[in-house]
Amino acid sequence: MRKAGLVPVLLVVTLFSGFASADDTVPPPPTVSDAYLTPLPPAARVLGDWRDAVDFVKARSVDLRVARMDVERAEAQSRSAFAGMLTQLNGNGSLTHNLLTNQATTPFGTFTTPTENFANGSIVLTQPVVNLRALNAIKTSKVRIHVAESSLDETKRQITLGVAQSIVAVVTAERISELNRSGLRSALERLELTRQKQTLGAATGLDVVRAQQDVAVARATLVNGDETARQSRESLGLALGFAEPISVRHGVSLDGLEATARAICRPVLLEERSDFQVAQANIEVADRQVKDVKTQFLPAVNLGSTLAATTLDTGTGPNPTWSIQGLLTVPLWDGGARYGALRDANVVADEARLRLEGLRRTATVQLSQAERNVKVTEEKRKVAEEARDLARTTDDLTRKSYLEGRGTSLELVTAASALRDSEINLALREFDLIQAKLLAILQLAACDI
Numbered sequence: 001m002r003k004a005g006l007v008p009v010l011l012v013v014t015l016f017s018g019f020a021s022a023d024d025t026v027p028p029p030p031t032v033s034d035a036y037l038t039p040l041p042p043a044a045r046v047l048g049d050w051r052d053a054v055d056f057v058k059a060r061s062v063d064l065r066v067a068r069m070d071v072e073r074a075e076a077q078s079r080s081a082f083a084g085m086l087t088q089l090n091g092n093g094s095l096t097h098n099l100l101t102n103q104a105t106t107p108f109g110t111f112t113t114p115t116e117n118f119a120n121g122s123i124v125l126t127q128p129v130v131n132l133r134a135l136n137a138i139k140t141s142k143v144r145i146h147v148a149e150s151s152l153d154e155t156k157r158q159i160t161l162g163v164a165q166s167i168v169a170v171v172t173a174e175r176i177s178e179l180n181r182s183g184l185r186s187a188l189e190r191l192e193l194t195r196q197k198q199t200l201g202a203a204t205g206l207d208v209v210r211a212q213q214d215v216a217v218a219r220a221t222l223v224n225g226d227e228t229a230r231q232s233r234e235s236l237g238l239a240l241g242f243a244e245p246i247s248v249r250h251g252v253s254l255d256g257l258e259a260t261a262r263a264i265c266r267p268v269l270l271e272e273r274s275d276f277q278v279a280q281a282n283i284e285v286a287d288r289q290v291k292d293v294k295t296q297f298l299p300a301v302n303l304g305s306t307l308a309a310t311t312l313d314t315g316t317g318p319n320p321t322w323s324i325q326g327l328l329t330v331p332l333w334d335g336g337a338r339y340g341a342l343r344d345a346n347v348v349a350d351e352a353r354l355r356l357e358g359l360r361r362t363a364t365v366q367l368s369q370a371e372r373n374v375k376v377t378e379e380k381r382k383v384a385e386e387a388r389d390l391a392r393t394t395d396d397l398t399r400k401s402y403l404e405g406r407g408t409s410l411e412l413v414t415a416a417s418a419l420r421d422s423e424i425n426l427a428l429r430e431f432d433l434i435q436a437k438l439l440a441i442l443q444l445a446a447c448d449i
Helices: 002-017 050-060 062-085 132-199 205-239 254-264 274-295 337-403 409-443
Strands: 045-047 088-097 102-106 109-113 117-130 246-248 265-267 300-310 321-329 445-447
Touching (some): 045 050, 050 062, 050 132, 050 254, 062 132, 132 205, 132 246, 132 254, 132 274, 132 337, 132 409, 132 445, 205 409, 254 265, 274 337, 409 445
Parallel strands (some): 045 246
Antiparallel strands (some): 088 117, 102 109, 117 300
16 A cells, blocks of 8 residues: 555656756756736836926926926015115096086176086005014015025925935836736746646645635735836826826836936935925015005105196196195004014024924934935845845745655745745835935935926
């Protein structure tokens, strides 16, 4: 009975021993096919390189266009503020019809009083002479332009970082999709080998079920990975201004992405970074708002001239009339509104200073973390590469042992699963390194897009 039980094992060893060469290599895998092995098709729109991304952003980015409009709006508001110190010229006109009139008879004739119909017209010219609030508003508007321009620069920096990370995410997801298909192919090959061994009597139904479970897990991982790739393409499309997915040309160099980021983004000091410029300008705006409230306590002097004419009979008076006057406005009491506004403006100014201090602390830590993250991510990549090499070796040895009848199906499935995980982990660490380098570059940069 024992000799009869050894016959299938000897047949399997004889069948597969011919596949092993003198250098102890793995025998060639069997041919397999599966609908899930079909590669994920590219999106309808494919991104060629970083320059294409920059062109798309310039033409279609909503955030970039809004930031530029904010600059235009600040410039328009500056022109409005400047008008506060210029001459104002206004025309007034009125037409009067009296419904109730009376007829008066005099030696000189009959007259209707009041005059039934008459018109008045005037031209009023006003020239501010002393208006400190208007002068302060002009200077404040110029600072607001600087705020808008700095915000535009910050938007460009954030868009550059976001697009770069989206490109890396798409490349990562598509690479993992390829690895998932490779893992599924390997699982199918192991299932086929196990079925062959079962046919020869060297494997049990449990071995086949374990191999089938491994295939099912590989398929599930592939489906999830493909969906992640699709979502990454959609995110890239949104970042570039499209409501459709965009894939990245196969074989695009991520090292070239890093080099291009260095080319379009110049390094700056921490205090020169755009968000710091915005925070500092906001402090100046807040201080000028305090000054604006204080100027409301001061008098204002205007010079005016009025030219008026009427169709009403003025008797001995001239028609038209022309006058010139100086107007002194002294604010006395408004119920305390200015005192409340001054208190509010002081609080806003203090908040702006605190925000700058908080930004400085956060940016200092983030800069240190970004620089350290490049080194840490490089170490993680090396560790992941070593783990992948060990998992590959373990998988090769486990497969040979299984073909020779010395290993179990559980060992085969476990080694294969570990290899798939290690390959995906290595891919993630490689792309994490690219992202870390991009973040380190853009932490202190001003980008021209």
